[in-house]
Structures are given as structure tokens and as C-alpha cells.
Amino acid sequence: MLASFSEFKFYQSFRIPVEDADDLRFLVEEEDELGKRKYIDDAKLIDISVTGLGFSTRQRISVGDELTISMQFKRHHLDITGTVVRAFSDSIEDEHIIYGIELEADRELSKFLQQYVMSFSTDRLKECLIDSALKEKYTKASDGFEMFSLLLSLFKDITFFGDKEGFLDTMLEEVIRILNAQRASIFLINPESNELEAVGALGVDKDKLKFDYRLGIAGSVFTTGVALNIDIQDDKSRFNDQFDLQFGYETKSIICHPIHNREDKIIGVIQILNKRNEDRFTVEDEKTMKVLALVFSSVFHNYNPMSESSQIRRFSTPFDRKHALIGKTPHVASLRSAIIKTKDLDSPLLVHGEKGVGKTLFAKILHHEGCRGLKGFEMIRCEEPIRDNLYEELWGAEDKNVFAKVKGGTVVLHDICSLSIKEQRKLMSVFNERKIPGTFMSIDARVIATSTKDLAELVDKGEFDRDLYEYLSSAYIYMEPLRRRIEDVDLLVDFFLKVECKKQGLLLKNFSPKALDKLKDYDWPGNVAEVKKCVERAVLYNPKAHIITEVALENNASPLLDTGSKRRMFGNVPHVADYKLPLKDRVALIEREMIMAEIKRNNGNKSKAAKEMGISREALRKKLLQSSNVLEGIQEETVTEEKKAA
Structure with a gap:
């Protein structure tokens, strides 16, 4: 069925590499849409033979185009036509494309090349002769222009056969043959169950191949987007024997690549297992897998997983997911970047920021996105006036101790600056011993502490234990107050409006432009939490109005904003909160x-x-x-x- 794989052949022709010092003049002329001939200014000749040549350019040329080639070496001049049959670049980022031109055998071309080769030094002739003699019978898939020819054929097959039953299995069979492997599987993400599910597999019931998107090597490739080529001898700890035990297999080596859709979102992985007669997949296999991953990405280019229950941020829109960082300012972008960098760390993390900026939300996102997201999540409120519960959670018996509950998950110490010095030192002794008090159980939990006060400043004042501060601040995140990123107010209001209207079963409401301007003029001392409360009030106070006007903001009987908070922030200084003043x-x-x-x-x-x-x-x-x-x-x-x- 698949002509592309059955014709998986490679060209044997040996091409002479061209050097800049040769002074071989090279011009390429093409025909534009109006039928006029024009030269390609940056065309550079790379290699040449009696059957074809290769040149590079930034200009995009279609396969099948006919070009006119002019070459001159010393007194020898040659004009010849050729057809573009292949294209290749060294990397995706490379702007230069290398094009392969097939030339018809020509007597003048042979004479031209003879004169060109005669000018070579003895050492260069030896190098060319050795390269030609040792050239493999078939060029490897990743070694030149030939791979693009294969890709063209593959894409044609995908177009014609992509919807037919058995297409994926047939492709996987050919992939196994090409890479000389034993097994292959393709997994796509199911956003409803947050699992990677097999859509194609050889020798295994694919319906049984499903697992959480963070598990195993496939989960690592899916979450990070980084391809892996590992073997059991070098990295035994990363092998998950769940399926080996289930199906009676023995996995020795794996090569795994991410699969993207047309929006460049990672939607799954392709995984090849057990290189035959070798302990590990080769570097050449890695290069071939890059191409094969592009091919399978084209098969699933329309797959766009979306779900309200998805825990994966890239598959659930901000308005549909429970935990979302809303904003477009550089600071919010840096917070998202920090999530990617710190989500899989085991070291403690300190999150500092004013009340209401979203420290707890950040901790929850970090937990669910990271490798501990499958385990428990517990939060201890250190600011609670009643200390009995606090003591039970931190130093109590095993059945009530929070570190025993999570077992591999995350513990958040909310507003840790509220602990007394005595409590801080007692907590630090627990971290030093790494054991749950009164038991022999070791602590297996990531600790995230939040604080509204600058702990470093409290340490200098003697109000916070230095050892505990140094332990917690192994990783540190600072979250800016909303008044420093007021541009995010629009998005936050829009987000909370959608959430609250959906919660109340109402049609979507909006603030009028003047009301929105007033919201952006406000300094939000309560930060994001205050925005949420304001929007909730706006929806509840205006059940029938689709547009919430500025009049609602100025209603003294039922205010949407606690303007007293603003005065408290600046004290009672008159007019100092007037943003119209310089x-x-x-x-x-x-x-x-x-x-x-x-x-x-x-x-x-x-x-x-x-x-x-x-x-x-x-x-x-x-x-x-x-x-x-x-x-x-x-x-x-x-x-x-x-x-x-x-």
C-alpha cells in the first residue's frame, strides 16, 4: 500500500565537494510567475557530479522546478539545465536550504568536470579517491538531500491513505524495519483522562496501553518536549517495567520523540523499543527519528485536544481550567517560565509576595504540573490563631501528620512568617532529621513555603530562624503586586467574569469601557484576590444587566471596591491617591x-x-x-x- 516505504532507496552517486578557493563561478537562473528569467543572488555551489549538483540559498524553490545553470572554471564555460528533485537543511532554524539538482548526462559536463578535477592538488585527489572508494552502497537517510525525496513520497501516502484502516500499523511496521527494532508505539494525549493512550502499537493490544502523562520515559518526553535515546545499561532507573510485567516483554533500549500538531503543541510521542543486535539506538537512528517524528506529526496535524478537566495547561484554555496564571506582562511570563524550571525539583521553594497575589495558586500549579502531581497536596495555614491543629499537622501522630498523608506529594506552609521562633526551630529539626516525629518513616514530600513578609529582613531582625530560611530558600520566587502589572487587570476581570457567570448560570457579562478604566486606575491593595471579589460582587449585584457600568463602582450602599483599603495603604494623606497628580x-x-x-x-x-x-x-x-x-x-x-x- 505504501509506495514511499517500499521505494525507500538512496542514491549512490558520489559528488565532488566544491571549495571557495577553487574560484568556480556559479550562477542559477529561474523563471518567475510572469515567465521572466531572474538570477538567484545568493546561490552557492556545494558539490557536483556528472549526474547532479547541490547548492544552497535562502530563496525558496519548489521541487520539480527547472533551473538554468551557468558555471565557469578558468577558461571553461558551461550552460546546462536541471530539475530540482530534493531539498534539505542542516537544522530547522537554518534559513539556508540545500537543493539537489538532477542533470542529464552531458558530454560537455564531463569535459568541464575533467578540467576541474585536473586542477586539484595531489592530497586533495587522494581524499576524493578515498571518499569515493569507501562510500557506502546506500547513503543513510539522514546524510543528504535524499531524505527529502522520501518525505515527499511519505506525505503523498499520508494524503492518500491517512484515513484508511491499518495505515498507522503499516507505517509502524516500516519504521521498525528501517530502525531494525522490535516494537513501536504511538501515544496521543487524552485531555479528559489526562493519560497518554496508544493509537497505534505492534504486537500489543493498544487499548491496554494507557498511563498518566507524567509517567515513564514517554511521559518525560511528552512533558518536556525533549527527545530521549537511552538504554537499560546506562540508565536503569528511568525504565518503567509496568508494561514489561503486564505483557511479558523485556525492554533494553528506547528511542522516543514528541509529536506536534499544526499549532506546534506537543500532542503525543512515538516510541521505538529494542534495537536488534545492539544495546542502544545509534546517532543515525536519532537523525532518522527526527524525520519520522515530523511525518507522524503530519498525520495528526489536526488533532487539537481541549478539555475543561485537563490538567495540562497547553490543552486547557485559561477560562476552562481550575488553576491558571492569568496575564500577559513580562512578570507573568517569567512566572510561567519558572514553573517549567522548578516543577520537577525536589528542593524546597519559597514564594514571597503581598497578600492576594496568588502564591497558593502558584504552588498548586507547580504541584500539578510537576512529577509529584500524581501524589497528595496538603496546605498548612501557619497563621491560624488556634495552634492545636497546626501542632498535630506538623508534629503530631502518623495518622494526622501532613507529611505522612502526602507520601511523595507536596506540602505548602502557608504564610510561614506567622510561626514563632520556637516553632520555626522545631520545624527545622524535623527537616534536619528527615523523619516524621515519633516514627521511623522518612519524609517524602516537597516543601513549598509562602510568605507575605521578606524573610531575609526578618532574619536580620532576629525574628526568623536563619537555618530555616536558608533551607526554604533553596529556590525562590517573588510575585509582584498587581499595581505593578496593572495591564493584566483586563485579562483578570475577563477571566473571573467568565468563571462567575458560568457558576451563577448567567449569560456572560462585561464591564463598560469607563468602568474598566476606573478598575485600571485603582491600585488593588488586595491584589488578584480583590479583583476576584470585586467581579463576584459585580455579577451578584447586577443579575439582569449585561453591561456593568461605572455607576455600580460608585454605589456607596453596595460598593464593588473597598476604597478604604486604598486610603489605609497611603494613610490619611489627602489627594496622594489621586493618579491625576504628577x-x-x-x-x-x-x-x-x-x-x-x-x-x-x-x-x-x-x-x-x-x-x-x-x-x-x-x-x-x-x-x-x-x-x-x-x-x-x-x-x-x-x-x-x-x-x-x-
């Missing part, structure tokens, strides 16, 4: 409040207050004058606006 004016108002407080503390003595603050009496006078002018300007503007409104 920064220097707001700084002047803050300085005025500080100066007035210092004058009051010194019983109205301005000279003494200035001395206490380390400034001159004249500097104090100028600062008060400047801030008074700012206040007067604000008052005048307010009066003017009131008159206009009247």
Missing part, C-alpha cells in the same frame, strides 16, 4: 504630612523639627510652601469643576 506633587503632599507631624511632636517648634529631620529651617519652609501651593491648586481646580457642573 508624582512630584504627591511626594510634596507626603512630605508635608511628615513635616507637620514632626512639628507637632516638637510642640510647634519648626527649627527644632527641621534639626530632628536633618534639614535646614529654610528647606523646611520651602517644602511647606511648595506643598501649600499644590493644595491651593487642587482646591481651585475643584471649585472650577463644581461651577461648571452647576
Whole structure:
């Protein structure tokens, strides 16, 4: 059925490599869409023979195009036509494509090459002769232009036979033959069950081949996107004998590559097992697998797994999944990158940030994305006023101890800065011993600690144990407050609106542009948690309105925003929260409040207050004058606006 595999042949022709010092002039001319002839400016000749030549260029040329070739070596000139039959590049990132041109046997071409070879030095002639004599009968698939010819044939077969029954199994049979292996399987992700399921397998009931997407070598390739070629002698710890025991097989070597869809998302893997007569797949096998992975990717290019129950971030849209980092600012991008780098680490992690920024959410994503995601997840609230539960969870009996519950999972110490020094040192002794108190069980859990305070600063003040801080901060993440990434407010509001409207069974609502502007003008002292609460209130207070206007934000009876929080953040300094004022004016108002407080503390003595603050009496006078002018300007503007409104 598959002509491409049955015709898996390679060209034997030996081509003479061309060097820059040869001064062989080379021009290529092609015909454009209008029928006009034009030269390819950057064409560079690579090798040549009596049956064909290879040249590289950035320009894209179609297989089957006819080109006019002009070559000149010293006084010998030659014009000849050829057809493009192959294309190849050294890597996906390489912008230059190497094209293979087939030439008809020509007497003039033979004479031209004879003169060219006669100019070679003795050493170069020897090298060419040795290369020609030792050339393998068939060129390997990864060694030149020939692979592209195979690919063209493969894609034709995929087009004609891709939907027919038995197509995958037939392809896998040929893959096994090409790589001289024993078994092969293709796995695709099922986002509903979060499992890799076999869609093609030889010698095994594929319906029984399914497992969590994080397990085994296939799971490692799927989650990381990095191809693996390993053998049991060098890396026995990575072999999962689950299927070997189930089906009575013995796996000695594996080569595994990811499969992508048209959106370049990893949707599965192709796995080849047990190289015949060898302990390990070769480097040439790795190169061939790269091509075969592209072929199978083209078979499944339309597969686009989507599900609300998917735990895999790339297969579940932000609005459909439970745990999602929302935002497009560079900081959010760096957090996503940090998840990839730290999700599989066993070392402790410290997450620092203000209340409500999403520290617990980050810990949950890290757990579910990482290799411990199959195990338990427990969170201990260190800030709870009642300490009995805390003591039972951290130092209690085995049946209540949180480290015994997770067994290979993750423990989150929420707001660890709330622990007393005595509790911190007691906790550190547990980590040092690596055993659950009162038992012989070792601790097998990743520890993630969150803190609203800077622990390094607390250590310097003697309010936090240094050893515990150094242990927890093996890896460190800082999450910025929302006011520093206000551009993410739009996306957060949109996300929480979709979630809340779906929860309440309502049609999707939206904030009006003016209301959204007001939300972006707010500094969100409660961060992301406050955005969530604001949106929940907006949906509940406006069940019939599809557009939530700015009037809802200004309703004193049922406010959507706790504006008192904003005043508490800045104190009671008047107008300092007005973002319409320039920064220097707001700084002047803050300085005025500080100066007035210092004058009051010194019983109205301005000279003494200035001395206490380390400034001159004249500097104090100028600062008060400047801030008074700012206040007067604000008052005048307010009066003017009131008159206009009247």
C-alpha cells in the first residue's frame, strides 16, 4: 500500500565537494510567475557530479522546478539545465536550504568536470579517491538531500491513505524495519483522562496501553518536549517495567520523540523499543527519528485536544481550567517560565509576595504540573490563631501528620512568617532529621513555603530562624503586586467574569469601557484576590444587566471596591491617591504630612523639627510652601469643576 516505504532507496552517486578557493563561478537562473528569467543572488555551489549538483540559498524553490545553470572554471564555460528533485537543511532554524539538482548526462559536463578535477592538488585527489572508494552502497537517510525525496513520497501516502484502516500499523511496521527494532508505539494525549493512550502499537493490544502523562520515559518526553535515546545499561532507573510485567516483554533500549500538531503543541510521542543486535539506538537512528517524528506529526496535524478537566495547561484554555496564571506582562511570563524550571525539583521553594497575589495558586500549579502531581497536596495555614491543629499537622501522630498523608506529594506552609521562633526551630529539626516525629518513616514530600513578609529582613531582625530560611530558600520566587502589572487587570476581570457567570448560570457579562478604566486606575491593595471579589460582587449585584457600568463602582450602599483599603495603604494623606497628580506633587503632599507631624511632636517648634529631620529651617519652609501651593491648586481646580457642573 505504501509506495514511499517500499521505494525507500538512496542514491549512490558520489559528488565532488566544491571549495571557495577553487574560484568556480556559479550562477542559477529561474523563471518567475510572469515567465521572466531572474538570477538567484545568493546561490552557492556545494558539490557536483556528472549526474547532479547541490547548492544552497535562502530563496525558496519548489521541487520539480527547472533551473538554468551557468558555471565557469578558468577558461571553461558551461550552460546546462536541471530539475530540482530534493531539498534539505542542516537544522530547522537554518534559513539556508540545500537543493539537489538532477542533470542529464552531458558530454560537455564531463569535459568541464575533467578540467576541474585536473586542477586539484595531489592530497586533495587522494581524499576524493578515498571518499569515493569507501562510500557506502546506500547513503543513510539522514546524510543528504535524499531524505527529502522520501518525505515527499511519505506525505503523498499520508494524503492518500491517512484515513484508511491499518495505515498507522503499516507505517509502524516500516519504521521498525528501517530502525531494525522490535516494537513501536504511538501515544496521543487524552485531555479528559489526562493519560497518554496508544493509537497505534505492534504486537500489543493498544487499548491496554494507557498511563498518566507524567509517567515513564514517554511521559518525560511528552512533558518536556525533549527527545530521549537511552538504554537499560546506562540508565536503569528511568525504565518503567509496568508494561514489561503486564505483557511479558523485556525492554533494553528506547528511542522516543514528541509529536506536534499544526499549532506546534506537543500532542503525543512515538516510541521505538529494542534495537536488534545492539544495546542502544545509534546517532543515525536519532537523525532518522527526527524525520519520522515530523511525518507522524503530519498525520495528526489536526488533532487539537481541549478539555475543561485537563490538567495540562497547553490543552486547557485559561477560562476552562481550575488553576491558571492569568496575564500577559513580562512578570507573568517569567512566572510561567519558572514553573517549567522548578516543577520537577525536589528542593524546597519559597514564594514571597503581598497578600492576594496568588502564591497558593502558584504552588498548586507547580504541584500539578510537576512529577509529584500524581501524589497528595496538603496546605498548612501557619497563621491560624488556634495552634492545636497546626501542632498535630506538623508534629503530631502518623495518622494526622501532613507529611505522612502526602507520601511523595507536596506540602505548602502557608504564610510561614506567622510561626514563632520556637516553632520555626522545631520545624527545622524535623527537616534536619528527615523523619516524621515519633516514627521511623522518612519524609517524602516537597516543601513549598509562602510568605507575605521578606524573610531575609526578618532574619536580620532576629525574628526568623536563619537555618530555616536558608533551607526554604533553596529556590525562590517573588510575585509582584498587581499595581505593578496593572495591564493584566483586563485579562483578570475577563477571566473571573467568565468563571462567575458560568457558576451563577448567567449569560456572560462585561464591564463598560469607563468602568474598566476606573478598575485600571485603582491600585488593588488586595491584589488578584480583590479583583476576584470585586467581579463576584459585580455579577451578584447586577443579575439582569449585561453591561456593568461605572455607576455600580460608585454605589456607596453596595460598593464593588473597598476604597478604604486604598486610603489605609497611603494613610490619611489627602489627594496622594489621586493618579491625576504628577508624582512630584504627591511626594510634596507626603512630605508635608511628615513635616507637620514632626512639628507637632516638637510642640510647634519648626527649627527644632527641621534639626530632628536633618534639614535646614529654610528647606523646611520651602517644602511647606511648595506643598501649600499644590493644595491651593487642587482646591481651585475643584471649585472650577463644581461651577461648571452647576
